[in-house]
Amino acid sequence: MNERVTLIKNAKVVNEGTIETRDILIEGEFITKIAESISPKNGDVLIFDAEGRHVLPGMIDDQVHFREPGLTHKGNIETESRAAIAGGITSFIEMPNTVPQTTTIDKLNDKFAIAKKTSSANYSFMFGGTNDNLEEIKKVDPKQVAGLKLFLGSSTGNMLVDNPEVLEAIFSSTDLLISVHCEDEATIKKNLEVYTERYGDDIPMHFHPIIRSEEACYISSSKAIELAKKTGARLHVFHVSTGKETKLFSNKLPLKDKKITAEVCIHHLWFSDKDYDNKGSFIKWNPAVKSEKDRDQLLKALLDDRIDIIATDHAPHTLEEKQNVYTKAPSGGPLVQHAMPALLELYHRDKISIEKIVEKTSHNPAILFQVEKRGYIKEGYYADLVIVDLNSPWTVKKDNILYKCGWSPFEGTTFKSRITHTFVNGGLAYKNFKFYDTKFAKQLTFNR
Incomplete structure (x- = not known):
């Protein structure tokens, strides 16, 4: 089975007090390269253009x-x-x-x-x-x-x-x-x-x-x-x-x-x-x-x-x-x-x-x-990443609340920003109110 490869292009990467436009290469579960420009190695790469959006850990x-x-x-x-x-x-x-x-x-x-x-x-x-x-x-x-x-x-x-x-x-x-x-x-x-x-x-x-x-x-x-x-x-x-x-x-x-x-x-x-x-x-x-x-x-x-x-x-x-x-x-x-x-x-x-x-x-x-290899956008770290559009308003309503209890104290609130993509250990787990069946989650380990 080929290892999953994902390339996020043109992202405003927020990490350690800076915001810089970068490409992020994800191979398998890990971030393997962060650079101003990364070219895909082969045709099996899943490419996301994040231009205009921020990527957060x-x-x-x-x-x-x-x-x-x-x-x-x-x-x-x-x-x-x-x-x-x-x-x-x-x-x-x-x-x-x-x-x-x-x-x-x-x-x-x-x-x-x-x-x-x-x-x-x-x-x-x-x-x-x-x-x-x-x-x-x-x-x-x-x-x-x-x-x-x-x-x-x-x-x-x-x-x-x-x-x-x-x-x-x-x-x-x-x-x-x-x-x-x-x-x-x-x-x-x-x-x-x-x-x-x-x-x-x-x-x-x-x-x-x-x-x-x-x-x-x-x-x-x-x-x-x-x-x-x-x-x-x-x-x-x-x-x-x-x-x-x-x-x-x-x-x-x-x-x-x-x-x-x-x-x-x-x-x-x-x-x-x-x-x-x-x-x-x-x-x-x-x-x-x-x-x-x-x-x-x-x-x-x-x-x-x-x-x-x-x-x-x-x-x-x-x-x-x-x-x-x-x-x-x-x-x-x-x-x-x-x-x-x-x-x-x-x-x-x-x-x-x-x-x-x-x-x-x-x-x-x-x-x-002391969580191991998480919490940052760094080479060698797990690719737990969130793509955010700061200018995509949405309103919290009953039909988009995902909690089992079905309510939220924010119901009726309009937020200017939305989460467009969430990657867990390199896998695309969520995209614009849609979930993917594959579970990418892992038990956290601690560097103690």
């Missing part, structure tokens, strides 16, 4: 919930990974709060087996920590697993790690990167009681960021950082949502040398508390979408490198579930399909450069998680 989304196993009425690895490649995401790291939870090696291997058969995007998984699975954590192979996920708030099942002694033992016992969800449960519980007494279950949605408050986030984040400094653990704080928390992080070291890092999610860069009256539970996330001031401070920290990564926290629920009253409506929403178009909209609004978007969505996740 595929986004590495370090936080998704694809709901498999056990919650597949909301989504599954097959449906959500297809939506991901349509949104410019070629690799994902999935979270452990499935049913059953990914808190044993056997359950982790079960998820790898599912992804190997059904995923359209490259995949890895976080291993979940609990109050009583330290011995299992010690068995995790750091070359095969992205890291460890701890819920220090807003957990499902028994995944809330609230025993200080256990928490310190975990931080002291693993070299894995520890990613944390930080919200203080005691503070949230106290706030919720106030509003439940006033409104019952049907609390107006705009009180969500007051119940899951700035204080709840800051207390938990600062405690986690204090523990990481005490134990020397490698800490990554997921979905920072407040301006106050950004002061906990530093830009004094290059990312590869940082021991404490942070992520912001697209919904916290896009929405504000002014959107609750219109969007209601469709923008109910944990941590909550907060004020415009918080949103501006998050963007500022992202641009000055106190915040290192942009992710989605894609977490679908059914329309029926989301339409419940406040206390019954689950938090979370689908986002992977609209990730890159939303970020590029911020570029069109002069909020962020394309080079910075690529740094925070591709380069930095690769550095942070």
Whole structure:
């Protein structure tokens, strides 16, 4: 069988802070040549003329919930990974709060087996920590697993790690990167009681960021950082949502040398508390979408490198579930399909450069998680590439939403930019709302 050969011509290649017009030669799974002009060697080359369009390294989304196993009425690895490649995401790291939870090696291997058969995007998984699975954590192979996920708030099942002694033992016992969800449960519980007494279950949605408050986030984040400094653990704080928390992080070291890092999610860069009256539970996330001031401070920290990564926290629920009253409506929403178009909209609004978007969505996740040969457009790297047309408007509608849950908080939004092609390991996996049956995805490996 002949090796697949693809030539992308006249591309505006966005990589390592530059945009340069180049040709990209892909042989098999890898980029083998990048030059001003490359001539095809023979007639078997698949040629794409990308003139006028940008080529980005595929986004590495370090936080998704694809709901498999056990919650597949909301989504599954097959449906959500297809939506991901349509949104410019070629690799994902999935979270452990499935049913059953990914808190044993056997359950982790079960998820790898599912992804190997059904995923359209490259995949890895976080291993979940609990109050009583330290011995299992010690068995995790750091070359095969992205890291460890701890819920220090807003957990499902028994995944809330609230025993200080256990928490310190975990931080002291693993070299894995520890990613944390930080919200203080005691503070949230106290706030919720106030509003439940006033409104019952049907609390107006705009009180969500007051119940899951700035204080709840800051207390938990600062405690986690204090523990990481005490134990020397490698800490990554997921979905920072407040301006106050950004002061906990530093830009004094290059990312590869940082021991404490942070992520912001697209919904916290896009929405504000002014959107609750219109969007209601469709923008109910944990941590909550907060004020415009918080949103501006998050963007500022992202641009000055106190915040290192942009992710989605894609977490679908059914329309029926989301339409419940406040206390019954689950938090979370689908986002992977609209990730890159939303970020590029911020570029069109002069909020962020394309080079910075690529740094925070591709380069930095690769550095942070030590992902092998991905996250850049370089010779010798896997050809995970996204072709983007910055001037091809489209509107998010029911009939073009790809999530299994069938809805999006962006419904009705017109984006100026669209993903026209997505290559995964050199194979054309997606083109203009059309998918290809061949699965090119691979399990991510880590250079540790």
